[in-house]
Amino acid sequence: MKKNPTQDITTEQLILATAEKLFLEKGYSLTSTTEIAKIAGCNQALVHYYFRTKDRLFDAVFKKHSTIFISSLLQRMEDHLSFEEKVRKKVEIHFDVMMENPGLPFLFFNEINTNPGRLNQLKVQIGNSENSFISQIESELSLEIEKGAIRPMTATGLLLTILSMNLGLFIAGPFLKTITTMQDSEYQNLMDHRKRENTTVILKSLRPE
Amino acid sequence: MKKNPTQDITTEQLILATAEKLFLEKGYSLTSTTEIAKIAGCNQALVHYYFRTKDRLFDAVFKKHSTIFISSLLQRMEDHLSFEEKVRKKVEIHFDVMMENPGLPFLFFNEINTNPGRLNQLKVQIGNSENSFISQIESELSLEIEKGAIRPMTATGLLLTILSMNLGLFIAGPFLKTITTMQDSEYQNLMDHRKRENTTVILKSLRPE
DNA sequence: GCATAAATTAATTGTATTATTAAATATACA
DNA sequence: TGTATATTTAATAATACAATTAATTTATGC
Known part of the structure; x- marks a missing residue:
């Protein structure tokens, strides 16, 4: 064979x-x-x-990688963690997945603009897992807001902030690397630093007042 | 003729x-x-x-739009504004430019991945304007940090945070719109809200402690 | 109005690409 | 071993595309 x-x-x-x-x-x-x-x-x-066909081949690739990406964003965190630890870990895990798959944002982004139809297959995937991270933190979040420990926001809004920060960095990063002719090691350092920075920014954004 | x-x-x-x-x-x-x-x-x-050639034609388009994008990010703010107001306005201006040119991130991103050589022409453009927003806020920023009004960070780091947040949103936004089959008006509302949200997140991220 | 230059078109070349077909080769299995 | 089945290849059809050329039309200056 x-x-x-x-x-x-x-x-x-x-x-x-x-x-x-x-x-x-x-x-x-x-x-x-x-x-x-x-x-x-x-x-x-x-x-x-x-x-x-080439299209079916691409589809196979796309399915595989969209699963990686989506689940890194939507998967539940361990229940025993505190709210802040859940958020922190979510940022880090999402960051790490993007770090390991630097081509991923490009793949997605390209598809949105050139063939949005392909994203439809993600609806099911996302619909199924909607009661994952978001629903996990939802009640905890509103509790913290009532306590006044966190400013008013929705779980979806928080997730969108996390996604924005990380995604944006992984778009801006290669751009920066190219135009400043950065070495790989320098870039690695930058990204290490920005991982901590993104976490800090997001955690600070929760603060009330 | x-x-x-x-x-x-x-x-x-x-x-x-x-x-x-x-x-x-x-x-x-x-x-x-x-x-x-x-x-x-x-x-x-x-x-x-x-x-x-097709390449030269593309180049003409790219040059024009890269100028819009870069200058929205690097242009100085009015001097009389307070530090916080400078940051706030920078976020808003950058946001607005992306809102008016939704295809812009795609254009850039595509080029980084498929033809990074084209970005070289941006080096000059950016090199020239490097003593713009960054140098404008640099001294003010270190003053605020010394006072303890803002946590330690570099001007470049702050700008990267702004870029990440806005850019990330304009990548994630269309994605969200597609997979949730959002109406245009809903999307508009979302983006209006996120403009304020991004500003809030970034300003909060400056806070010390 | 006429000559010259600019603008525009039709036609064509060469190449790259996806996809199919039919033939060839390898493998399994009875 | 021999035959059916799976795998692999060579050849090619059909199409799309960038780019060029030569011819035609349109505008401009004199």
């Missing part, structure tokens, strides 16, 4: 992995099935044999 | 305007010179007659 039985990865998986890499780097339209095949080291027709 | 002398807009300007619209909507690679010509109502060769 397999041509190269020494490797335990199938050709199909190899094609998918290659496509993943290229789509994340350059987006849908700048990536050709020819290039995917070339880099994967197989015939171009094979890409279509396994995935029929 | 002009085919249609009743309009005071030249064909060249019309082509540029059409290209602007399409590039902002769909990015470089999904926009063809054929489509530009079609929508502008002229022959495709004319696009190349005026701008030689």
Whole structure:
């Protein structure tokens, strides 16, 4: 069945992995099935044999990564944590996922602008998990607000702040890196620092008065 | 010289305007010179007659919009304003510019990922204006920090926070709008609210302790 | 009005791309 | 071993695109 039985990865998986890499780097339209095949080291027709169309192939990649992204944002935190610790950890986890998948915002953003239809498949995913982080912190949040420990806001609003800060940084970061010709190590330092900074900003934004 | 002398807009300007619209909507690679010509109502060769290559045409669009974007972020505020008022106004101006040019982040972001070389031309632009907002607030900021009115941070760091928050929102916003099938008016309300929210978050993030 | 230059078009070239088809090769399995 | 099935390839069709060329139309200055 397999041509190269020494490797335990199938050709199909190899094609998918290659496509993943290229789509994340350059987006849908700048990536050709020819290039995917070339880099994967197989015939171009094979890409279509396994995935029929470029669009379906992209879809496979998109599904996988949207799941990573969405769940990092919406997953519940451990219940025993305090409210502030939940928020802090949420920021950090979301940040780390983006750090590990720097191509992710690009993939998403590109799709919103060029093919918003593809986002529809996310509705189900998000609808299902809506009673996750948001519903988890909702009651706790209104309690803190009543106590006067936190200024009035909604759970969704808080989540949007977290998303904005982290997402914005991962868009602005590469931009900054490019125009200031920063070294990789410098960039790493910057991002480490901004992770702490983003957490600080968000936690401070909760304060009342 | 002009085919249609009743309009005071030249064909060249019309082509540029059409290209602007399409590039902002769909990015470089999904926009063809054929489509530009079609929508502008002229022959495709004319696009190349005026701008030689698609790349140069894009460059013209990019230059124009990058100037808008960069200067909204780096321009000095009126000197007479208090420090807090300077920050507040900076957030609002930057926000408003993005609101008026919703395609702008996409244009930039796309270029970073697909053709970082084009960003080099921004270096000069940014280098020149570096002694603008940042240098304007730098001394004032360190004064406030010494007084203990603001927690320790750099002017660049503060600007990055502003950029992150606003940019992030304008990426996350369309995403939210799409997956929640929001009406335009609802979206407008959301953004109005988030403008105030972003300002609040950023001003709160200055607080010491 | 006429010559010159500018603006515009039709036609075409070369290339890249997605997708399909039919043939070839490898694998499984009985 | 032999046959069915899965995998892989070469070849190619169909299309879209950027860019060029030569010809045509339109405007301008004299």
